[in-house]
Amino acid sequence: MTSQEKLCRFEEQISPHLKSAYNLARWLTRSHEDAEDIVQEAFLRAFSAIESFRGENAKPWLLTIVRNTSMTWLKRNRSARATIAFEEVLEDPAESSPDPEEILMISCDGEQVRRALEQLPLDFREAVVLREMEGLSYKDISIATGVPLGTVMSRLSRGREWLRRILSTPQPVKPQEGAS
Amino acid sequence: MNCDDSRIYLPAYLDDELDVAESLRVQKHLADCGNCRQAQDQQLALRSALRDPDMYARPSADFSKRIEAAVRRAAKEEARSHRSAWFDSLRLGSLGWVPVAAVLVVMATIGAFLVMNGGRSSHQELIASAVLAGHIRSLQPGHLIDVPSSDRHTVKPWFQGRLDFSPPVPDLSELGWTLIGGRLDYVDAQPVAAIVYQRRMHNINVFLWPDRGSADDTIRQQDAQGYQILHWNGAEMTYWVVSDLNNAELLEFAQALRGH
Numbered sequence: 001m002t003s004q005e006k007l008c009r010f011e012e013q014i015s016p017h018l019k020s021a022y023n024l025a026r027w028l029t030r031s032h033e034d035a036e037d038i039v040q041e042a043f044l045r046a047f048s049a050i051e052s053f054r055g056e057n058a059k060p061w062l063l064t065i066v067r068n069t070s071m072t073w074l075k076r077n078r079s080a081r082a083t084i085a086f087e088e089v090l091e092d093p094a095e096s097s098p099d100p101e102e103i104l105m106i107s108c109d110g111e112q113v114r115r116a117l118e119q120l121p122l123d124f125r126e127a128v129v130l131r132e133m134e135g136l137s138y139k140d141i142s143i144a145t146g147v148p149l150g151t152v153m154s155r156l157s158r159g160r161e162w163l164r165r166i167l168s169t170p171q172p173v174k175p176q177e178g179a180s
Numbered sequence: 181m182n183c184d185d186s187r188i189y190l191p192a193y194l195d196d197e198l199d200v201a202e203s204l205r206v207q208k209h210l211a212d213c214g215n216c217r218q219a220q221d222q223q224l225a226l227r228s229a230l231r232d233p234d235m236y237a238r239p240s241a242d243f244s245k246r247i248e249a250a251v252r253r254a255a256k257e258e259a260r261s262h263r264s265a266w267f268d269s270l271r272l273g274s275l276g277w278v279p280v281a282a283v284l285v286v287m288a289t290i291g292a293f294l295v296m297n298g299g300r301s302s303h304q305e306l307i308a309s310a311v312l313a314g315h316i317r318s319l320q321p322g323h324l325i326d327v328p329s330s331d332r333h334t335v336k337p338w339f340q341g342r343l344d345f346s347p348p349v350p351d352l353s354e355l356g357w358t359l360i361g362g363r364l365d366y367v368d369a370q371p372v373a374a375i376v377y378q379r380r381m382h383n384i385n386v387f388l389w390p391d392r393g394s395a396d397d398t399i400r401q402q403d404a405q406g407y408q409i410l411h412w413n414g415a416e417m418t419y420w421v422v423s424d425l426n427n428a429e430l431l432e433f434a435q436a437l438r439g440h
Contacts, residue, residue, distance in 0.1 A: 003259035010251060018244055019236075026237035036243055040250055047251050048258075106225035113229045131195065132230040138197050157191050164226050 006050050013058045014046055020059055020134050021066045027129045028070040030118050034077070042069040060140040063130065067144050074122075107167040116166045124159030131156055181209040186216045194223055307420065308411070310367045312404050314374065315385045315422035318363070324383065325361030325376055335362045339373055345390045347373035347417070350440035357384075357433055367420075377433070384423040384433060391418035399434050401427070410434045 001009075021042060025035035042065045046053075053061055107113065117125060126145060130136045136144065141152045181189075186209045192198050193206040210217050229235075239247075318324045327338040336349040342364055351359065357377045365374040365387060372389040391413060399412045408430045410421040419437070423430055 003255045006258075007252065007255040010255075011248075015248065015251070018247060019238060022239035022243070023237045035237070036239070039239070039243075040247055043247050043251055044254055047254050106222055106229055108225075108229055110232060110234050113232070114235060117230070117235070128230065132227060133236060138192075138195070153192065156195075160191065160223065160226060163230075164222055167226065167229070168222075 001051055006047065009053075010047050010050050013053070013055070014043075014050065014062055017059045017062045018043075021062055023133060024063055024066050024129060025070050027117070027133075028067070028122070028126060029074065034073065038069050038073050039066065041073075042066040045069065057140070059134070060136055060144055063134065063136070064144040067126065106164065113167060116163050119166070120159055120162060124155050124162060127152060127155040128159045128163070181205045183209075183213060183216055186210070186213065187219060190216070190220060190223060194220070194227070304411075307368050308402065308404070308409050311385070311387045311420040311422050312407060312409060314365045314367060314387060315383075315407065318365075318374065318376070318385055319383065324363070326363035328361040330359050330361075332359060335359065335375065338362060339364075343371055343373055345373075345417075347375065347388050348440065349375055350437065352377065352433075352436050352440075355436050357436065379425060379429065379433075382423055382425040384421060384425060384430070386437065387420040387422070388414075388417045390416055394418075397438060399431065399438065401431065403427075412438060414438065 018039070021039045022035055025038040025042070026032065029035055029038065042062070046062055046065050049065070117128065120128065123145075127141060130141045130144065131138075138149055138152050138156075141156075142149045145152070147155075186206060189198060189202060189206050193203055198206065210220060327335055329335050329338075330353070332349040332351045336346065339347055339362065347362075349359070349362065353359065357379055360376050360378050360383075362373060362375045365372050367387055367389070370389060372387050375386040375388070377384045377386065394413045395415065397412050397414065399410055402409050402411075407422060407424055408427055410419075410430060412419055412434065419434075421430065421434055421437070423433075425433070
């Protein structure tokens with residue numbers, strides 16, 4: 001493949017996913033500057049590897065590279081901004097109330113949702129972003145993150161549960177009439 | 181299906197990752213169970229909060245352009261480093277990439293030479309590749325000349341104390357070759373003089389150093405992928421001339437220089 005052919009293929013199939021690449025890197029690093037650097041590095045890597053892309057599904061292919069570049073980056077720059085490692089996962093937030101009569105409402109406040117997702121431990125955050133924002137299938141997430149399908153499912157489910165609890169606000173239910 | 185099973189299957193159900201039979205079982209349970217429906221509503225509320233367009237981090241338009249340019253640059257550099265006629269795209273007007281790529285290009289040049297010559301790496305060929313590399317290096321902004329002057333009486337003395345020989349710097353302006361300066365370079369494991377002439381925006385590098393080994397003053401010409409390299413031996417000096425100027429004119433230049 002000549003460089004020109006590689007470029008054509010790249011611009012046709014990979015470049016359209018720049019938004020996804022940036023979004024993923026941004027959520028993984030929680031930093032605009034880091035995300036830009038990572039995407040640039042990942043795009044150059046993707047360009048030189050384009051011949052190994054078999055044309056199946058470009059987005060997961062690119063996001064795998066972005067994800068791996070981000071992880072290398074995070075390891076290299078482990079500092080004050082260091083992410084929470086999987087082992088030291090924060091204690092699960094407690095259920096807001098044991099009262100089964102209460103309906104838990106999910107907060108719709110954008111700022112709150114953003115902060116909750118940013119606080120989510122890295123492995124969970126990664127799974128949630130790939131699923132909810134990028135719409136990857138479990139199988140694609142499993143390939144991109146290099147963990148078995150079962151792990152993907154458990155990370156997604158624990159991540160969502162974590163978010164649900166953080167974002168839940170108890171709403172008192174009106175006492176039912178006629179209850180005695 | 182009971183509630184425990186339903187809660188386990190619910191996320192995959194909502195993610196559309198269950199097969200039809202399992203989906204139907206979850207559906208049926210949800211129809212019958214208010215608690216699980218509530219759990220479903222919460223999952224859906226969380227989903228729509230996460231999928232809110234405001235949550236999505238978007239790159240700036242400026243960044244997108246930068247990335248596109250970076251990839252194109254990478255493609256270009258790759259094309260250049262291949263054995264195709266990559267020299268053709270090298271023009272004085274577009275040297276923005278040169279500082280970054282210079283080292284690569286110089287290495288690729290030497291490599292290309294060795295490949296082109298089928299591995300015959302005679303001394304002369306190594307020198308040819310070195311002067312070509314020197315020529316390309318000189319085209320980087322600020323690298324062409326150490327002493328900018330069209331006056332041979334300024335250029336020639338400048339080499340005193342810098343070289344242990346005094347290079348001839350003839351004035352060829354009457355013949356249409358403008359002297360623009362000189363600099364030190366390093367070829368064949370020694371410091372050499374590089375005199376730079378110009379005709380119409382084409383730079384000509386003349387590399388010379390003392391060599392009494394041969395008095396063969398035949399001008400030998402070789403074409404290195406778009407560049408011309410001429411070589412001959414003078415009475416005391418050996419000369420190497422490199423330029424992107426056309427064949428005929430460069431030969432004319434070499435003859436004028438040799439005649440002085």
